[in-house]
Amino acid sequence: MGLLDGQYAVVTGVANKRSIAWGIARAFDREGARIILTYQNERLLENVEKLAGELSRPPELVPLDVTDDTSLNSVAARVGEITDAVHVLVHSIAHAAREDLAGRFVDTSRDGFLMAQNISAYSLTALVRVLHPLLVNAHGASVIAMTHDGARRVMPNYNVMGVAKASLEASVRYLAWDLGKEHIRVNAISAGPIKTLAASGVKGISSALQLVTEKAPIPENITTEDVGNAAVFLAAPWSRYVTGHVLYVDSGLHIMGG
Template sequence: MSRFAGKRALVLGVANKRSIAWAIAKRLADEGAELAFTFQGERIESSVRNLAGTVGSKLVTACDVRSDEDVARVFQEVGEVWDGGLDLLVHSVAFAAAEDLEGRFTDTPRDRFWMAVDISAYSLVATARAAEPLLAARGGGSIVTMTYLGGERAVPHYNVMGVAKATLDASVKYLAWDLGEKSIRVNAVSAGPVRTLAARSIAGFTEMERMFEERAPLRRHIDAGDVATAAAYLLSDEAKNVTGTTLYVDAGYHAMGM
C-alpha cells in the first residue's frame, strides 16, 4: 500500500524500538511517507538515529518539548528540509515523575503536577501551533496524539498522568476546532497497555495488564502494531472527515463498567 506516498511526517516520541511512535513511524514509512524525528536527551540519541536511518529519515533533531526554543527550532528545521511544508504530525510524548506514578495522587506536589501536564499535554498545543503554518502550506494535514483511559476514569497508580491525559483529551477537541478551518485534523488514539519504557515506570503495570486481559471484551492484549494501524488510519486521507475524536485500541476495555 502507498497511502502515504509523497507525505511528509514529523514524529515526536521515539525512544527505542518498543516505542509506540516507532511502530507508527515504521507503518508510515512502509506506506511511502518521508520521515523526520525528534529525540529527547543524549541518552537516546544514538538509538533514535539508528532507527531513523533504517527508514531513510530526512531529519533527526533534539527536542525537549518543555522548551519553546527547541520547538521553534525543530519546526524551522522541518521547514528547511521540506520547503516549508509538512503533512503529518505524530505526538507520542508523555512524562511524569516515577514517584508520582505510585502511592496517592493526593500527594502530588505542585511542581511535578505542572511538569506532567506541560510535557504530556501542553506539548501538543505548542507543537500544533508551530506546525500550523507548515501544514496549512500543504493545504491541510493531520495530527495524532496518544492518550489513555486514565484521563477519563481513575486508574490506580496512573495518578497525575491521568490528569495530564484529561488535559490532552480536551486540547485535542479545542485544537480540532481552531485548526479545522485550515483542513488540519487533530485526533487521539487511546491505547490499552503496551510494554514500553514509559509504561514500565507505572507501578502496578503488570497488574493493569492482568486485569486488562481478564476484563477486556476481546480478552487479549494489544500491541504497538495495533496502535500504529489506528494512527495510520487517522493520519490518512481515508479519515478526511474525522477530527476531534478518540479511537480506542484497547480490545474494548473502555466499554466495560466492571
C-alpha cells in the same frame, strides 16, 4: 503505492524499539511517508539513530525539548528546511515524576503537577503552534496525540498522568475547533496497555496486561504495530472528516464496567 506516499510526517517520542511512536513511524514508513524523527537529548540520539537505519528511507533527525521555547522554534525552522508542508504530526510525549505515579493523587506536589501538564499536555499545543504554517501548507494535515483511558477513569498508580491526559484530550478538542477551517484534523489514540519504557514507570503494568485478557471483548493484548495501523487511518484521506475524536485501540476494554 502506499497510503501516505509523498507525505512528510513528524513523529515525536521515539525512545527505543518498544516505543509506541516507533510502531507508528514504522507503519508510516511502510505506507510511503517521509519521516522526521525528533529526539529528546543526546543520550537518546544513539538509540534513535540505530532505529532510523531500519526504515526504508533514511529519516531526518531533529532535537526537541518541549519545555524550551527556543528548542521548539528551532524544530520549526529545521523542519521548514526539510519540507514546506507537514502532512502528519504525531505527539507521543509524556512525563511525570516517579513519586507522583504512586500513592495518593492528593499528595501530588505543585511542581510535579505543573511538570506533567507542561510536558504531557501543553506540549501538543506548543508543537502545533510552531508548526502551524507547515500544517496549513499540507491542505489536509492530520495531528495525532497519544492518550490513555486514565484520562476518563481512575486508574491506581496513574495519578497525575491521568489528569495530564485529560488535559491533553481537552486540548485535542479545542485544537480541532481552532484548526478545522484550515482542514487540519486533530485526533487522539487511546492505546491499551503495552509494555513500553514509559509504561514500566507505572506500577501495575503486568496486572493491566492480564486484565485485557480476562475482561476485554477481544481477550488479547495489543502491540505497537496495532497502534501504528490506527495512526495510518487517522493520517490518511480515509479519515478526512474525523476530527476531535479519541480512537480507542484497546481490544474494547474501555467499554467494560468495573
